[in-house]
Amino acid sequence: MEPHSHFPAIVAFYRTHRRMPTYREIMRMAGFRSTNAAAKLVKKLLAAHLIQQDDAGRLLPSRYFSEIRLLGTVEAGIPAPAEEVHLDTINLETHLIRNPQATYLLRVQGESMIDAGILPGDAVLVERRKEAKTGDIVIAEVDGEWTMKVFRKRGRRVLLEPANPHFPTIVPKQHLRIAAVVIAVIRTYPT
Amino acid sequence: MEPHSHFPAIVAFYRTHRRMPTYREIMRMAGFRSTNAAAKLVKKLLAAHLIQQDDAGRLLPSRYFSEIRLLGTVEAGIPAPAEEVHLDTINLETHLIRNPQATYLLRVQGESMIDAGILPGDAVLVERRKEAKTGDIVIAEVDGEWTMKVFRKRGRRVLLEPANPHFPTIVPKQHLRIAAVVIAVIRTYPT
DNA sequence: CTTGACAGTGAACATCTGTTCACCCTACCC
DNA sequence: GGGTAGGGTGAACAGATGTTCACTGTCAAG
Numbered sequence: 001m002e003p004h005s006h007f008p009a010i011v012a013f014y015r016t017h018r019r020m021p022t023y024r025e026i027m028r029m030a031g032f033r034s035t036n037a038a039a040k041l042v043k044k045l046l047a048a049h050l051i052q053q054d055d056a057g058r059l060l061p062s063r064y065f066s067e068i069r070l071l072g073t074v075e076a077g078i079p080a081p082a083e084e085v086h087l088d089t090i091n092l093e094t095h096l097i098r099n100p101q102a103t104y105l106l107r108v109q110g111e112s113m114i115d116a117g118i119l120p121g122d123a124v125l126v127e128r129r130k131e132a133k134t135g136d137i138v139i140a141e142v143d144g145e146w147t148m149k150v151f152r153k154r155g156r157r158v159l160l161e162p163a164n165p166h167f168p169t170i171v172p173k174q175h176l177r178i179a180a181v182v183i184a185v186i187r188t189y190p191t
Numbered sequence: 192m193e194p195h196s197h198f199p200a201i202v203a204f205y206r207t208h209r210r211m212p213t214y215r216e217i218m219r220m221a222g223f224r225s226t227n228a229a230a231k232l233v234k235k236l237l238a239a240h241l242i243q244q245d246d247a248g249r250l251l252p253s254r255y256f257s258e259i260r261l262l263g264t265v266e267a268g269i270p271a272p273a274e275e276v277h278l279d280t281i282n283l284e285t286h287l288i289r290n291p292q293a294t295y296l297l298r299v300q301g302e303s304m305i306d307a308g309i310l311p312g313d314a315v316l317v318e319r320r321k322e323a324k325t326g327d328i329v330i331a332e333v334d335g336e337w338t339m340k341v342f343r344k345r346g347r348r349v350l351l352e353p354a355n356p357h358f359p360t361i362v363p364k365q366h367l368r369i370a371a372v373v374i375a376v377i378r379t380y381p382t
Numbered sequence: 383c384t385t386g387a388c389a390g391t392g393a394a395c396a397t398c399t400g401t402t403c404a405c406c407c408t409a410c411c412c
Numbered sequence: 413g414g415g416t417a418g419g420g421t422g423a424a425c426a427g428a429t430g431t432t433c434a435c436t437g438t439c440a441a442g
Contacts, residue, residue, distance in 0.1 A: 017245065018251045018252055019210060019211065019245075019249060019251060022398080023399075023400060023401090024399080032419095032420070032421085033420080033422080034421045034422060034423090035399090035401085035422095036402080036403090036421075036422085036423095037419070037420050037421075039400075039401065040419070040420085041419095052209075053400095056400085057399080057401075058210060058399085060209045061209055067291040068288070068294060068295065069294075070296050071295050071298075072297070072298065073297065073300045074297050074298070074299055074337060074338065074339045075300055075336075075338070076337065077332060077337035078295065078297075078330060078337075078370040081319075090296065092284050092377075093257060093283050094206065095379075096283065096379060097259070098382065100206070100257075101199045104259065104260045104261070104262050104269065105260070105261050105262065105281070106262045106263070106265050106269075107263065107264045107265070108265055109264045110265075110266075114308070117305075117309070117310045117378065118308065122308070126269070127382075137380065139265060141268060145266075146266050146267065146269075147265065148265045179269040181382075182380060183380055185376070185378040186287070186376070187308065188374065188375045189327070189328065189374055189375065191372075213428080213430085214429070214431085215428080223391085224390080225392060225393090226431085227390075227391075227392085227432080228389070230430075231389075231390080247398080247429095248431075249429085249430080250430095
């Protein structure tokens with residue numbers, strides 16, 4: 001039995017148990033009767049970089065445990081399922097979210113950011129943050145109203161610019177509180 | 192020290208180490224000098240359903256490790272962290288992806304879909320599918336070229352429409368192969 | 383002051399963990 | 413046939429792991 005043939009079972013174990021299997025569990029899954037057989041299998045999977053290990057020898061999932069296969073550009077097309085073996089993969093969530101405790105999903109109303117490709121109905125992933133830098137898209141409370149705009153600092157002044165010429169640039173009069181910065185836009189299409 | 196104040200550190204540990212911490216590691220993170228203190232902390236986190244445990248006592252991540260808190264619209268604003276308790280949450284990956292085996296991430300080149308809010312550099316989540324219905328955004332191979340366009344059926348004819356008036360509508364002459372349908376657009380902003 | 387709840391210490395224990403050793407068996411090559 | 417590499421067995425071991433016990437200090441309520 002080739003060592004890689006047991007890899008899908010390990011991935012499945014990780015998904016259902018939310019942890020990596022132990023050597024004993026790998027042994028049982030593969031039908032071995034000795035943990036040494038599992039250890040040798042693990043050594044091969046390690047050499048193939050299909051799984052990883054920490055300093056204490058504990059098994060860790062590799063990037064191959066994430067679900068999404070990464071292709072090139074649209075123009076490069078989509079390969080046949082058989083050629084998928086070598087595809088790079090990413091974990092969508094770790095790729096999008098750096099600070100999970102401070103991350104939220106908001107729905108967009110209105111067309112004020114339409115030229116930045118943010119349409120009504122889109123979802124925006126935002127990270128709670130009090131500071132922003134020029135060019136960031138921020139969620140802010142200005143003079144009592146919540147809004148999403150592009151943050152710009154002009155010298156000492158702060159501007160909140162829409163991405164739509166039909167909307168006015170906001171110059172905060174009294175109160176500006178930056179609550180969050182947009183880190184991603186997510187638009188889903190009905191299937 | 193409140194027990195929940197240590198929870199973010201545990202989540203951070205899980206994300207960087209790709210496994211749950213042991214009781215000793217929780218002990219060190221919290222500054223305790225007895226594993227019993229960590230065990231008591233864990234008991235409280237278990238009672239609050241912030242973490243989970245398997246049959247052998249091993250710690251497992253709960254949904255709070257991977258789920259995003261869901262707010263309303265931008266105009267409704269972002270509540271203070273204290274009011275977060277009742278927020279609904281979703282898992283980003285399960286929310287976006289219905290059929291993981293057939294789902295891929297592609298990068299967008301060109302501006303042909305810009306009026307649909309799909310900009311160059313965006314990522315599109317696509318699901319391998321051979322059929323499409325009018326209005327779907329499809330990845331298709333037309334007369335030897337790969338392209339992303341809006342699929343439209345006009346009677347017996349099939350049109351592939353761009354979302355940009357400067358680009359031509361494609362009328363497949365010989366060969367049209369639909370490879371995938373766009374199920375989501377994801378745009379990330381540099382932090 | 384007394385009481386009780388709570389949080390943390392220190393130590394112990396049975397079990398599980400990754401790792402390693404010697405060994406067996408089979409298949410293949412020269 | 414002889415040799416060798418590879419995959420598997422069985423057993424052992426040191427260290428790590430979750431759990432538990434008795435105990436100490438603190439602090440607020442009565």
